Amino acid sequence: MDETYRTSVNIPLSDLNLKFDPVAPTLTINDTLLQAVRILSKDKTVSAIPITNPLTGEVQDAFIRSDIRVSFFVCPFWTYISDINMKLRTRVFFFEMYCLDQFFVIDRVYMQLDTKISDFLARHKNSRHVPHTTLNANVFDVVFNMLSKRQHLSFVLTPQKKFVGIFTLRHVFNLLLTGHA
Secondary structure, eight states, X not given: OOHHHHHHXXXXXXXXXXXXXXXXXXXXXXSBHHHHHHHHHHOTTOOEEEEEOTTTOBEEEEEEGGGEEEOOEEOOSEEEEXXXXXXXXXXXXXXXXXXXXXXXXXXXXXXXXXSBHHXXXXXXXXXXXXXXXXXXXXXXXXXXXXXXXXXXXXXXXOTTOBEEEEEEHHHHHHHHHHSOO
16 A cells, blocks of 8 residues: 555544534424435435434434435336325425436335334335444554445544435545545
């Protein structure tokens, strides 16, 4: 490994001058899938949504983009997604005839968009492995933790487990290519 890259990845995250979104979206375990899908569909730059404890604000889990699946199909302009049992009726407007960017939740749970996130994550545990780090951790340790857990992101938390931001592989590539993040 080149010495430049080695010194680049041994610096703490706090020295990278990362700009985390101060109003990044968060959800609680009592929120519904519909809210998570809306956030992930609306903003393509959001790769994960931290799920926080509604009382303490501590990060408990995550709803990540891989919890949903992109569906490619032809659809009418107005599509009604409804579940007779739940009596949920949500009208989703599609701007084009081909819905190439519409997200649907895995395992056909999209027919039950009023399902609580806690219930969904109890069935689909793949998001439980989102690594957590602090601003004091060095880049090498954070990337090693992300890769060992097969994730492309890590939540940056305060020592009190409050959400600060999301550190992704995009930050790492930017650091390696430009010399700074």
